[in-house]
Amino acid sequence: MADLTRADVAHLAGLARIDLSDAELDRMVGELGVILEAVATVQQAPIADVEPMSHPMPIVNVTRPDVVRPSLSPQDALAAAPETEQQRFSVPRILDEE
Amino acid sequence: MSTATEPVLGFDEALATYDPVMGLEVHVELGTATKMFCGCPTEFGAEPNTQTCPVCLGLPGALPVVNEKAVESAIRIGLALNCSIAPWCRFARKNYFYPDMPKNFQTSQYDEPIAFEGYLDVELDDGSTYRVEIERAHMEEDTGKSLHVGGSTGRIHGATHSLVDYNRAGIPLVEIVTKPMLGAGERAPEVAKAYVATLRDLLKALEVSDVKMEQGSMRCDVNLSLMPKGSAVLGTRTETKNVNSLRSVERAVRYEIGRHAAVLSGGGSITQETRHWHEDTGITTSGRPKSDADDYRYFPEPDLVPVAPAAETVEALRATLPEPPAERRRRLQTTWGYSDLEMRDVMNAGLVELVEETVAAGASPAAARKWWSGEIARRANTEGEDVPTYAERLGVTPAHVVELEGLVTAGRLNDSMARQAWEGVLDGEGTPTAVADARGLELVQDTGALEAAVDAVIAANPDVADKIRDGKVQAVGALIGQVMREMKGQADAGVARTIILERLGQA
Ligand SMILES: [Zn+2]
Numbered sequence: 001m002a003d004l005t006r007a008d009v010a011h012l013a014g015l016a017r018i019d020l021s022d023a024e025l026d027r028m029v030g031e032l033g034v035i036l037e038a039v040a041t042v043q044q045a046p047i048a049d050v051e052p053m054s055h056p057m058p059i060v061n062v063t064r065p066d067v068v069r070p071s072l073s074p075q076d077a078l079a080a081a082p083e084t085e086q087q088r089f090s091v092p093r094i095l096d097e098e
Numbered sequence: 099m100s101t102a103t104e105p106v107l108g109f110d111e112a113l114a115t116y117d118p119v120m121g122l123e124v125h126v127e128l129g130t131a132t133k134m135f136c137g138c139p140t141e142f143g144a145e146p147n148t149q150t151c152p153v154c155l156g157l158p159g160a161l162p163v164v165n166e167k168a169v170e171s172a173i174r175i176g177l178a179l180n181c182s183i184a185p186w187c188r189f190a191r192k193n194y195f196y197p198d199m200p201k202n203f204q205t206s207q208y209d210e211p212i213a214f215e216g217y218l219d220v221e222l223d224d225g226s227t228y229r230v231e232i233e234r235a236h237m238e239e240d241t242g243k244s245l246h247v248g249g250s251t252g253r254i255h256g257a258t259h260s261l262v263d264y265n266r267a268g269i270p271l272v273e274i275v276t277k278p279m280l281g282a283g284e285r286a287p288e289v290a291k292a293y294v295a296t297l298r299d300l301l302k303a304l305e306v307s308d309v310k311m312e313q314g315s316m317r318c319d320v321n322l323s324l325m326p327k328g329s330a331v332l333g334t335r336t337e338t339k340n341v342n343s344l345r346s347v348e349r350a351v352r353y354e355i356g357r358h359a360a361v362l363s364g365g366g367s368i369t370q371e372t373r374h375w376h377e378d379t380g381i382t383t384s385g386r387p388k389s390d391a392d393d394y395r396y397f398p399e400p401d402l403v404p405v406a407p408a409a410e411t412v413e414a415l416r417a418t419l420p421e422p423p424a425e426r427r428r429r430l431q432t433t434w435g436y437s438d439l440e441m442r443d444v445m446n447a448g449l450v451e452l453v454e455e456t457v458a459a460g461a462s463p464a465a466a467r468k469w470w471s472g473e474i475a476r477r478a479n480t481e482g483e484d485v486p487t488y489a490e491r492l493g494v495t496p497a498h499v500v501e502l503e504g505l506v507t508a509g510r511l512n513d514s515m516a517r518q519a520w521e522g523v524l525d526g527e528g529t530p531t532a533v534a535d536a537r538g539l540e541l542v543q544d545t546g547a548l549e550a551a552v553d554a555v556i557a558a559n560p561d562v563a564d565k566i567r568d569g570k571v572q573a574v575g576a577l578i579g580q581v582m583r584e585m586k587g588q589a590d591a592g593v594a595r596t597i598i599l600e601r602l603g604q605a
Contacts, residue, residue, distance in 0.1 A: 015393055017195045054188060054398035060406035066130050066167035069137030074147040077155060077264075087146045088245065088261035091197040 004033045105360040112359030118286040120279045121321035126272050126307045128171045133268035134239045135162030146263035154268035156201030162401055168270035171306040172237045175272050176213025177416050178300055179232045184212050186406040189399040197262050198241035208396040211236035220292045230293050231277040242267040291348040303420040311342050322354040334368040338382050341375045349380050434463035448484045456496035465503040498523050502530040515539040541590045551584040552597045566602045
């Protein structure tokens with residue numbers, strides 16, 4: 001696996017909306033690099049003849065009928081929100097995006 | 099965000115040098131009773147956060163289960179678009195951090211769409227057909243709605259914070275993606291509009307969505323790039339988001355062609371980005387840089403098992419497909435006896451269903467077309483609505499047209515009175531009969547009064563009367579006009595003509 005670069009970490013931090021200082025970026029390049037290296041061991045597994053699997057059980061088509069079930073009350077729905085306003089979740093503004 | 103107007107090259111000039119390439123992505127909200135992965139209802143316009151549960155709020159430990167009807171609808175859409183249906187496919191997580199998705203990912207499909215490789219034939223105004231190749235139709239879920247506060251007019255710029263309503267989060271969507279559409283040339287804007295209109299009619303006929311663009315249940319993103327004439331290399335594209343009316347689709351394509359051409363012919367290069375469409379000014383402005391698929395870090399959704407429709411299931415769903423709109427149109431045109439032009443006008447105005455219902459309710463095809471495409475179309479256009487939406491809002495129905503035509507054929511109203519009665523209906527004064535009663539619209543049935551008026555007019559115009567007696571029947575028009583004036587318009591001009599001719603020995 002190619003080495004993780006500082007630019008990679010900065011890009012990922014942007015996607016995750018995390019502000020990292022220069023010092024944190026430097027530290028993360030090293031720490032994440034170690035983690036990736038450790039995880040990369042799985043790439044040595046002999047999988048040439050193995051079908052990719054996304055679910056441990058060989059089942060398909062688990063569906064439900066299109067029948068309404070009761071929703072939460074708005075009070076319950078909003079109960080865990082740090083801030084609410086006008087029966088809505090209040091979130092910090094998102095910069096420069098729409 | 100810059101709102102400065104960017105230079106735009108004239109349309110003809112742009113097309114003299116470049117060939118446009120379009121790609122359209124249409125999101126359709128399915129008309130299911132419940133959401134894609136939970137049993138929350140999907141009513142439009144409910145009070146905020148009254149249609150949520152642990153699944154669609156992304157609370158820890160909640161497990162999604164797929165809505166059976168949503169899968170069936172997606173398969174039927176795929177079949178109607180002549181697609182292959184995947185015998186086995188999965189959902190995927192599309193990861194992004196934005197408050198409109200409480201889970202921090204959208205459950206979508208990535209490289210295994212339920213339907214792929216199809217086409218939709220689109221008829222253009224001149225009667226020719228353009229085949230739009232469909233790349234894929236996949237299932238996903240809608241996002242919540244954000245309200246930006248503290249700034250001006252709900253815009254994000256200057257906002258201090260945002261308020262989110264998750265009622266819409268998790269409503270089933272099908273996204274239909276075309277392959278690059280080449281070779282449309284100067285007709286690109288028309289092709290784009292015709293494609294969306296044809297798709298809308300198809301989805302409506304399938305009864306999988308109410309396809310109300312103005313309510314957001316059908317939304318369109320327009321990808322556009324230009325390549326120099328003769329080149330086979332695709333240019334850099336922009337993606338204009340939320341182009342949500344048929345007219346806007348046409349305008350947005352036209353605008354982006356001109357803007358791209360201005361940049362390219364000035365030696366510049368196009369930035370790959372999303373663009374915002376501004377309905378009011380008819381321009382696009384720069385949005386965020388387009389994310390790569392990599393940035394979304396798609397991976398198979400571990401909480402959902404694969405969807406694997408059996409071949410028999412697919413064939414059973416194929417048997418439920420309605421008559422294809424193009425065939426249906428030809429059949430209706432023949433039944434109704436409309437000319438090509440009349441049929442096209444009815445279609446372009448979105449009146450096919452309304453005319454069909456009106457004819458079924460007992461009106462003649464001619465009357466149905468006449469009343470739905472006249473005054474009401476003018477008023478709907480002023481309001482920026484299509485006729486069916488406008489009529490529904492006003493409570494004007496096919497039964498009103500049937501009743502109006504009945505008043506004319508029964509001889510109570512002439513054409514000009516019927517128009518007045520219709521205006522009254524549109525003004526909210528009640529049924530055609532109620533309007534006619536209230537406004538005193540009634541042809542005088544008393545032939546005594548009409549005969550007296552005819553005699554008076556003949557006496558006052560001896561010269562004209564003599565001409566008619568001598569066989570110049572066409573002079574009767576002048577006398578009919580005067581009789582109608584005498585009768586204050588409340589007479590049947592045809593009857594007046596008959597009486598005049600009788601009196602002057604020309605019957
Ligand atoms: Zn829910």
